[in-house]
Amino acid sequence: MAAQLEVAAGFGGGDVGAPQAMATPGLEMMFRADSAKSADEPGSPVTLRTNFNPLAAFVPAVHTDAEGLARVSVELPDNLTRYRIMVVAVDEGGKRFGTGESNLTARLALMVRPSAPRFLNFGDRFELPVVLQNQTDAPMEVNVAARAGNLELALSGVKVTIPANDRIEVRFAASTVMAGSAIVQVAAVSGEYSDAAVVQIPVNTPATSEAFATYGVIDNDAVAQPILQPGDVFPQFGGLEISTSSTALQSLTDAVLYLVKYPFESSEQLASRVLAISALRDVLSSFQAEGLPAPAELEATVSSDIQTLQNLQNNDGGFPYWRRGFESIPFNTIHVTHALYRASQKGYTVSEEMRQNALAYLRNIESHYPAWYSKETRQTLSAYALYVRNLWGDHDPSKAYRLITEAGLENLSMEAVGWLWSVVDNETHLASIQKYVNNHVVETSGSANFTTNYTDQTYLLLSSDRRTDAILLDAIMEKDPQSDLVVKVVKGLLAHRTKGRWENTQENVFVLLALDRYFNTYEAQTPDFVARFWLGDRYAGADEYRGRTADTHDTSIPMTEVIAQTGGEDLPANIILSKEGTGRMYYRLGLSYAPTDLDLKALDAGFVVQREYEALDDPADVTRDSDGTWHIKAGARVKVHITLVATNRRYHVALVDPLPAGLEIINPALAVSQDVPREGPSTLRYGWWWWRPWYDHQNFRDDRAEAFTTLLWDGVYEYNYYARATTPGTFIVPPTKAEEMYSPEVFGRSASDRVIVE
Structure with a gap:
């Protein structure tokens, strides 16, 4: 529709104020059908x-006429709303300015406003609200008609009476036909007045995506992995993902820099820096790591730190925390002696006198324990001392055997077990330790870690979960290098970094020591190979690796092709991966899919997830039938309560809760939203004294709520958000799902739900 606006600028002589818009505030314009015939014809x-x-409209420049008026013709869009009109004027000399503002309301005598939900799920049945408004001073009989694509309408039209200057709501019962997009057109006619509107609604598949994966390595030749045709899945979703890389080591620069630049210089921290630089120098040079100081600078740092440690050593051979002459600390002394060994192996000069005095302290470590040290603390320190003595060639397997016999493996810390594993030489004892360690590992298809427990004196040992994993990884590589756990524990450790490093000096140094052994054991050859893949008789692709790189290459095969290449649920096809050339190839085979069953049961493949709906204002607003169907009163506010259980440490976790199409999330971050209750301590990570949620970030979207965290410790977590029931109907609700984003085969889901808004 066209509207003409007239503005007086009034530029004549003398002082002139701001120009005034001539359009009257609240001006109403009538839109009519663009037909010359009556709507009744x-x-x-x-x-x-x-x-x-x-x-x-945006008109950047308009000149006024001799009377100071400017006219602009505007074709208004089809919005039935109030427009804001803003004018800025300037005189010919560019020295005087003025502004003016008014508004304009666009409306029809008869207006149609469909109020469709923002989305639908396949299987939903709902009532589409349509608001009809009479803007005249007389009652109006109106014929209302609706038609739709990808929706079945129970009623195509109805005749209603709208009082003068009033509005009514008409509802059209509808149900989805298939996933995709639905289009609804609604028209209303009363004599010469008419209006029509169209809405488009996405129709989602209410299936949750799932994934399974297997990991492996190829040193020579090829491997064949059978794959069965997935049953009862949507062919247009998911597929097979093949990921390859030439190293399990991602960038380690940040971890080394953390130790190099660590601001404090206790004996423990100096020793950790010596250990890290000595161990990782060759690895980082191979990958041409950016950001590290020059090699000469690093060597000077290590030499200086060794000299500082020598100046700290007490007459008893031990090392205090900060100053010579203070009490020697058993753990620090063992750790420094460990660092001196690693440095000597990389060619750094270590004083023979300092070495012998430190080893003498370690041989009689038990005599240096304060009386208040607990039995477990003493046992762990003795195990570490035996490990370091063994590195220096001072073997004492009989003492290690006595320690195991007196304490029992089950009463030793996992760190002590890992250190003693390297010392004992009896095959029976080695087998017992290997079995014990294997029984205390928690595995997924892609990663692994070990179960640990701590005491009140853990601070004396500077223990942590990551350090334990690293110590046991190092022992496994030494004693059982072909173990499938090796690559999994490496992946678990790498996934646990924050900003490229681990939590503290102890974690960083022991992880880096283990990765140094890994590099020299499994990745000593410079990669120079081509990886090729086949699915059945189809060639799927190839990746080429020339030289050391931390890059990962991905190849995707759509589900339609996976189904085509597999001959049915009982006739598997082979995924063949080959490697031609030198170096180790790492691979991940992942299968993602969406089940066609709309009534999914809860599933635990790494997480336990449960969802409930609770009334916020009146307990009667939300009820649940014996069959699990939820009933929510239209207009009611609802609390969506998610319970998430992690049975083990999880990394890069995403929690996604799909919304019933009849509900809309109340986002408290928006100024126009209603207030919602503040979360209590039960949903927070550390309790009432630190009001921090367990998640790092959340999103509220039209069809779902999302929460993310980089690290999730084992435990029970709650996630709450609030919504309002806006659209009557019966709605299918896909399961709430939690997954590790980078290992989606580790996931869990709640059951599907059915929600009736009435």
Whole structure:
């Protein structure tokens, strides 16, 4: 529709104020059908409003006439709303300015406003609300008609009476036909007045995506992995993902830099820096790591630290924390002696006198324990001392055997077990330790870690979960290098970094020591190979690796092709992966899919997830039938309560809760939203004294709520958000799902739900 605005600028002589808009505030414009015939005549079309551009016009320059007036013709969009008109004026000399503002309301005598949900799920049945508004001073009989694509409407039309200057709501019962997009057109006619509107609604598949994966390595030749045709899945979703890389080591620069630049210089921290630089120098040089100081600078740092440690050593051979002459600390002394060994192996000069005095302290470590040290603390320190003596060639397997016999493996810390594993030489004892360690590992298809427990004196040992994993990884590589756990524990450790490093000096140094052994054991050859893949008789692709790189290459095969290449649920096809050339190839085979069953049961493949709906204002607003169906009163506010259980440490976790299409999330971050209750301590990570949620970030979207965290410790967590029931109907709700984003085969889901808004 066209509107002409007239503005007086009034530029004449003398002082001139701001120009005044001539349009009257609250000016109302009438839109009518673009048909010359009456809407009552047979075949008379009803104009469909389709242009909803929020900007009606932008005119950068208009010149006034001799009377100071400027006229602008504007074709208004189809929005039935109030427009804001803003004018800025300037005189010919560019020295005087003025502004003016008014508004304009666009409306029809008869207006149609469909109030469709933001989305639908396949299987939903709902009532589409349509608001009809009479803007005249007389009652109006109106014929309302609706038609839709990808929706079945129970009623195509109805005749209603709208009081003068009033509005009513008409509902059209509808149900989804298939996933995709639904289009609804609604028209209303009363004599010469008419209006029509169209809405488009996405129709989602209410299936949760799932994934399974297997990991492996290829040193020579090829491997064949059978794959069965997935049953009862949507062919347009998911597929097979093949990921390859030439190293399990991602960038380790940040971890080394953390130790190099660590601001404090106790004996423990100096020793950790010596250990890290000595161990990782060759690895980082191979990968041409950026950001590290020059090699000469690093060597000077290590030499200086060794000299500082020598100056700290007490007469008893031990090392205090900060100053010579203070009490020697058993753990620090063992750790420094460990660092001196690693440095000597990399060619750094270590004083023979300092070495012998430190080893003498370690041989009689038990005599240096304070009386208040607990039995477990003493046992762990003795195990570490035996490990370091063994590195220096001072073997004492009989003492290690006595320690195991007196304490029992089950009463030793996992760190002590890992250190003693390297010392004992009896095959029976080695087998017992290997069995014990294997029984205390928690595995997924892609990663692994070990179960640990701590005491009140853990601070004396500077223990942590990551350090334990690293110590046991190092022992496994030494004693059982072909173990499948090796690559999994490496992946678990790498996934646990924050900003490229681990939590503290102890974690960083022991992880780096283990990765140094890993590099020299499994990745000593410079990669120079081509990886090729086949699915059945189809060639799927190839990746090439020349030289050391931390890059990962991905190849995707759509589900339609996976189904085509597999001959049925009982006739598997082979995924063949080959490697031609030198170096180790790492691979991940992942299968992602969406089940066609809309009534999914809860599933635990790494997480336990449960969802409930609770009334916020009146307990009667939300009820549940014996069959699990939820009933929610239209207009009611609802608390969505998610319970998430992690049975083990999880990394990069995403929690996604799909919304019933009849509900809309109340986002408290928006100024126009209603207030919602503040979360209590039960949903927070550390309790009432630190109000921090367990998740790092959350999103509220049209069809779902999302929460993310980089690290999730084992435990029970709660996640709450609030919504309002806006659209009556029966709605299918996909399961709530939690997964590790980078290992989606580790996941869990709640059951599907059915929600009736009434």
